[in-house]
Amino acid sequence: xxxxxxxxxxxxxxxxxxxxxxxxxxxxxxxxxxxxxxxxxxxxxxxxxxxxxxxxxxxxxxxxxxxxxxxxxxxxxxxxxxxxxxxxxxxxxxxxxxxxxxxxxxxxxxxxxxxxx
Amino acid sequence: xxxxxxxxxxxxxxxxxxxxxxxxxxxxxxxxxxxxxxxxxxxxxxxxxxxxxxxxxxxxxxxxxxxxxxxxxxxxxxxxxxxxxxxxxxxxxxxxxxxxxxxxxxxxxxxxxxxxxx
Numbered sequence: 446x447x448x449x450x451x452x453x454x455x456x457x458x459x460x461x462x463x464x465x466x467x468x469x470x471x472x473x474x475x476x477x478x479x480x481x482x483x484x485x486x487x488x489x490x491x492x493x494x495x496x497x498x499x500x501x502x503x504x505x506x507x508x509x510x511x512x513x514x515x516x517x518x519x520x521x522x523x524x525x526x527x528x529x530x531x532x533x534x535x536x537x538x539x540x541x542x543x544x545x546x547x548x549x550x551x552x553x554x555x556x557x558x559x560x561x562x
Numbered sequence: 563x564x565x566x567x568x569x570x571x572x573x574x575x576x577x578x579x580x581x582x583x584x585x586x587x588x589x590x591x592x593x594x595x596x597x598x599x600x601x602x603x604x605x606x607x608x609x610x611x612x613x614x615x616x617x618x619x620x621x622x623x624x625x626x627x628x629x630x631x632x633x634x635x636x637x638x639x640x641x642x643x644x645x646x647x648x649x650x651x652x653x654x655x656x657x658x659x660x661x662x663x664x665x666x667x668x669x670x671x672x673x674x675x676x677x678x679x680x
Contacts, residue, residue: 553607
């Protein structure tokens with residue numbers, strides 16, 4: 446099956462620093478990837494749609510300058526949390542949909558637990 | 563805008579018994595996809611089952627089956643012969659079929675925490 450790899454699995458950073466999270470599709474090309482945020486015991490909330498070779502599309506209420514997304518290749522999208530603050534602490538998950546699944550079946554990365562201290 | 567609602571925050575089932583998780587959704591689209599995802603304590607999202615809206619037949623995957631009622635906009639998940647490994651958070655999700663070849667965002671329900679008692 447299709448594999449989406451996310452790195453790192455967990456990260457602790459100091460308030461005011463930036464953190465980069467990588468999302469890779471290992472065995473398929475993904476022109477579009479999605480970034481979600483999940484708080485404990487809550488649902489996944491879409492943050493943005495990452496588009497290869499173009500600007501990301503952000504959901505309403507998501508600060509594009511805070512959450513920088515770059516999709517420089519067909520297998521890699523990155524999410525950078527800039528000037529992180531404790532309220533940015535959360536679980537971030539990426540997903541992508543392979544062509545051979547008709548783009549309908551989403552595969553998810555393992556997620557990244559971000560803790561800002 | 564589409565919405566997905568799971569009205570059962572928590573459910574419990576005895577091992578080997580059957581449990582049904584509820585999901586309703588709202589959309590003005592006629593073509594779409596519905597999914598049930600499982601999120602165990604590892605937090606890795608795992609696809610349980612999918613349903614295409616144009617198909618009248620309910621999807622089944624081994625012990626998992628759905629009751630898809632398009633007119634009522636209802637999409638429930640039935641787990642038969644429940645096992646301890648089924649304990650997890652279950653999310654119902656909606657995906658539009660518009661622009662299908664560009665990938666599509668998923669809209670998730672609030673989730674149902676399923677516990678399985680031995």
